[in-house]
Amino acid sequence: MRVVLPDGRVEDMRSVFWDDGVVMIDQRLLPGEFRLFRAESVEDVAFAIKDMVVRGAPAIGAAAAYGLALAAVKGEDLEGAARTLGNTRPTAHDLFFALRVVRERIESGRDPVSAAEEYAESVVEKSRLIGVHGEPLVEDGSRILTHCNAGALATLDWGTALAPIRMAHRKGKEIFVFVDETRPKLQGARLTAWELLNEGIPHAVIADNAAGFYMWKGEISMVIVGADRIASNGDFANKIGTYEKAVVAKEHGIPFYVAAPISTFDFSLGSGREIPIEMRNEDEVHFFAGSRITPEGSRALNPAFDVTPAEYVTAYITEFGIFHRSELEKLKRMAH
Amino acid sequence: MRVVLPDGRVEDMRSVFWDDGVVMIDQRLLPGEFRLFRAESVEDVAFAIKDMVVRGAPAIGAAAAYGLALAAVKGEDLEGAARTLGNTRPTAHDLFFALRVVRERIESGRDPVSAAEEYAESVVEKSRLIGVHGEPLVEDGSRILTHCNAGALATLDWGTALAPIRMAHRKGKEIFVFVDETRPKLQGARLTAWELLNEGIPHAVIADNAAGFYMWKGEISMVIVGADRIASNGDFANKIGTYEKAVVAKEHGIPFYVAAPISTFDFSLGSGREIPIEMRNEDEVHFFAGSRITPEGSRALNPAFDVTPAEYVTAYITEFGIFHRSELEKLKRMAH
Numbered sequence: 001m002r003v004v005l006p007d008g009r010v011e012d013m014r015s016v017f018w019d020d021g022v023v024m025i026d027q028r029l030l031p032g033e034f035r036l037f038r039a040e041s042v043e044d045v046a047f048a049i050k051d052m053v054v055r056g057a058p059a060i061g062a063a064a065a066y067g068l069a070l071a072a073v074k075g076e077d078l079e080g081a082a083r084t085l086g087n088t089r090p091t092a093h094d095l096f097f098a099l100r101v102v103r104e105r106i107e108s109g110r111d112p113v114s115a116a117e118e119y120a121e122s123v124v125e126k127s128r129l130i131g132v133h134g135e136p137l138v139e140d141g142s143r144i145l146t147h148c149n150a151g152a153l154a155t156l157d158w159g160t161a162l163a164p165i166r167m168a169h170r171k172g173k174e175i176f177v178f179v180d181e182t183r184p185k186l187q188g189a190r191l192t193a194w195e196l197l198n199e200g201i202p203h204a205v206i207a208d209n210a211a212g213f214y215m216w217k218g219e220i221s222m223v224i225v226g227a228d229r230i231a232s233n234g235d236f237a238n239k240i241g242t243y244e245k246a247v248v249a250k251e252h253g254i255p256f257y258v259a260a261p262i263s264t265f266d267f268s269l270g271s272g273r274e275i276p277i278e279m280r281n282e283d284e285v286h287f288f289a290g291s292r293i294t295p296e297g298s299r300a301l302n303p304a305f306d307v308t309p310a311e312y313v314t315a316y317i318t319e320f321g322i323f324h325r326s327e328l329e330k331l332k333r334m335a336h
Numbered sequence: 337m338r339v340v341l342p343d344g345r346v347e348d349m350r351s352v353f354w355d356d357g358v359v360m361i362d363q364r365l366l367p368g369e370f371r372l373f374r375a376e377s378v379e380d381v382a383f384a385i386k387d388m389v390v391r392g393a394p395a396i397g398a399a400a401a402y403g404l405a406l407a408a409v410k411g412e413d414l415e416g417a418a419r420t421l422g423n424t425r426p427t428a429h430d431l432f433f434a435l436r437v438v439r440e441r442i443e444s445g446r447d448p449v450s451a452a453e454e455y456a457e458s459v460v461e462k463s464r465l466i467g468v469h470g471e472p473l474v475e476d477g478s479r480i481l482t483h484c485n486a487g488a489l490a491t492l493d494w495g496t497a498l499a500p501i502r503m504a505h506r507k508g509k510e511i512f513v514f515v516d517e518t519r520p521k522l523q524g525a526r527l528t529a530w531e532l533l534n535e536g537i538p539h540a541v542i543a544d545n546a547a548g549f550y551m552w553k554g555e556i557s558m559v560i561v562g563a564d565r566i567a568s569n570g571d572f573a574n575k576i577g578t579y580e581k582a583v584v585a586k587e588h589g590i591p592f593y594v595a596a597p598i599s600t601f602d603f604s605l606g607s608g609r610e611i612p613i614e615m616r617n618e619d620e621v622h623f624f625a626g627s628r629i630t631p632e633g634s635r636a637l638n639p640a641f642d643v644t645p646a647e648y649v650t651a652y653i654t655e656f657g658i659f660h661r662s663e664l665e666k667l668k669r670m671a672h
Contacts (some may be wrong), residue, residue: 031631120530183519183543193634204422205621205636207519207546209577213642241456241545243552287539291625293522295367298529300541
């Protein structure tokens with residue numbers, strides 16, 4: 001991804017990469033501060049996933065892949081490392097997929113780092129292909145709503161939801177992006193806006209509450225979001241708030257696309273009701289930039305994801321092309 | 337309203353009252369700090385409305401009423417004072433209603449302060465009656481979603497949306513309130529939670545994004561919100577985000593009530609499309625507690641209200657009772 005560094009230099013950089021250890025753009029600090037986080041142990045990587053130094057299902061998967069390589073390089077037990085890395089965040093399916101794939105490769109004698117690099121390359125290539133397939137859906141003049149950050153930060157490069165947007169802009173299409181700020185952790189305001197700004201794509205950040213208003217005003221022509229896990233019937237989990245946007249989009253006949261690599265599909269689940277939803281610490285709601293916003297004594301509830309039933313999805317944009325809900329069986333066969 | 341002061345004393349207090357000037361609970365500072373704001377001039381009152389020392393349509397109306405009394409007491413021109421007070425916030429209908437009513441009373445020779453006090457009493461009495469009429473709708477075991485603050489802070493006492501909730505609790509019904517934090521200005525997290533805590537009503541603050549999730553989970557049995565302006569066809573403007581909640585509530589068959597005094601109805605407007613929507617400063621989105629959350633260079637859009645079409649409203653709870661959409665003509669006749 002194109003990163004404009006604090007000193008004005010422009011670099012092409014991935015959100016997670018190997019450099020004698022696992023290096024990540026520290027997403028907790030953006031956009032105010034650009035700093036790299038270096039993980040020297042499996043525990044560091046697990047901490048980085050849990051504390052959201054790195055976030056986004058595909059990037060979490062790549063971080064776990066590199067974490068497993070780190071364990072192997074250090075001669076540590078892969079079983080234990082996989083357990084430590086797997087016990088970080090429960091919703092994203094890519095995490096478990098990455099651990100299984102990379103562990104098999106390492107256990108079959110592959111060089112651990114190149115096994116992880118190959119996984120990371122595949123993540124990037126899938127995102128690029130999502131961009132290639134999704135770009136034609138983004139018409140000249142599109143006014144696109146996106147929620148959370150399904151960008152290069154979340155997928156090492158290109159993004160899922162942001163890949164078609166990025167490519168449409170690079171092709172010279174005039175587009176405008178409404179960026180849901182995405183409470184409570186503000187991944188939209190902090191990360192998606194940062195990526196769009198680096199790329200020079202016109203955009204405005206809005207309170208999550210304002211998305212419905214702009215749909216009602218007729219100012220949003222399409223919605224593209226990522227996904228953390230997709231059940232075999234097409235129901236999908238994504239950042240909390242996605243469900244509301246999907247329901248309102250359908251009410252207005254606005255196309256609603258889910259961009260995700262096939263690794264996000266969990267064909268073992270019949271429906272979205274089976275996807276485990278992570279409840280995060282209520283302090284993420286109580287405190288904002290170090291200040292308490294709720295009264296002492298009030299409680300908060302903080303689900304990190306919600307489930308959007310497949311009936312609200314116009315189509316899924318994957319590395320193998322665009323699939324409608326009725327075609328998910330075909331996708332399942334391709335995944336095997 | 338029941339206010340637990342910082343020193344633990346409990347007082348019965350209104351959000352705006354007359355004490356040789358216009359005194360207001362400073363709603364910008366809650367819940368971290370409890371302080372009274374004293375307006376000594378019409379300009380002070382206009383500032384307090386614009387800067388949201390006082391907010392909520394009925395409380396804004398009462399503050400403007402007292403502001404007009406202040407002008408009269410000081411022998412100032414009522415025409416100019418009404419203009420200054422009217423040029424503060426464009427969406428709430430009560431503001432203009434209060435200015436007209438109180439000005440007529442003063443110009444017909446009434447004592448200015450008692451004219452304003454009478455207006456304030458009527459605001460409180462209407463809220464109390466909204467509570468009386470709405471309370472039976474809140475069944476034992478209800479799990480209620482509310483958005484923004486339509487509480488006593490917004491209406492001097494009782495509240496609009498919170499009046500039925502307060503009364504149901506005082507009657508001993510077991511209820512639980514989901515409080516939308518209400519970005520960007522967090523009136524739910526800051527003010528509604530504070531009122532519910534003072535009253536001892538069980539509640540949890542949620543990111544606005546989580547409301548749809550709890551509806552999907554079947555954990556919300558009713559929604560009650562206030563309104564800033566209601567058109568004659570029942571479309572209504574309320575805090576940004578209300579529209580999304582209404583659409584998702586309908587999708588789940590969850591009853592959605594609008595609690596408002598008749599002064600909130602603007603029968604001169606045919607539909608909600610005619611309600612002017614205030615765009616507030618984009619810094620309310622960019623900055624939080626003094627910290628910038630978006631990248632320097634990103635833009636933001638900050639509509640303060642949205643419009644919810646009448647088709648999403650189960651019924652309107654007013655001081656004259658419960659009205660369905662088909663009965664608004666009857667309500668219009670009562671208003672005259």
